Amino acid sequence: DYMETGKDEL
């Protein structure tokens, strides 16, 4: 999932 893999970071 997006958030769990840290892709919510820049």
Added chain:
Amino acid sequence: MNVFRLAGDLTHLLSLVVLLLKIVATKSCRGVSAKTQELYAIVFVTRYLDLLFSFVSLYNSVMKVVFLGSAFSIVYFMRYHKVVRHTYDRELDTFRSSFLVAGSMVLALLINSKYTFFEVLWTFSIYLEAVAILPQLVMLQRTGNIDNLTGNYVFLLGMYRGLYILNWIYRYSTERRYWQMIVWVSGIIQTALYADFFYYYLKCWNENRTLVIP
């Protein structure tokens, strides 16, 4: 969003403002590596392709657009601006950055968490960002006296990476199922590359003299 992440992003933003300010105000990009700036432009393009198909927050999307815009503006000034491009020290910026691109791509094809087009490109951007500062660090060593703005730019970039490590520690200890080994290992390597620079930056700052990287 935690305070370390926010401080990291803002420091990153500030570093780009400092660099753009130096270029626009002094009409000079002396001491700045165009190769590093081009690598960052590649990093942002390949990482932020997700602007097209995923939305996390307005904050994230705006920052992505700002980072992309500033990276391309800097490259434009250094390569094409009628005054600024003549101040670019081409002969000091000799790092073979194509090796960094090729190496990061090979590594991304070998080590990734999912073998899809966007995931491999995203992983490539993580690996490339880790080493993108190398042409700039090598150029600093060759430049001799480094002007304040260029030194501060690199210092802010290093700070941003350090703050991201604190952000990961915080997230790991507060969030469940938060795990991103590829990003962590690359990020720690990236931050370690600044160690030497930080040492001389703080030393010169402490002794109140112009920054020189021996």
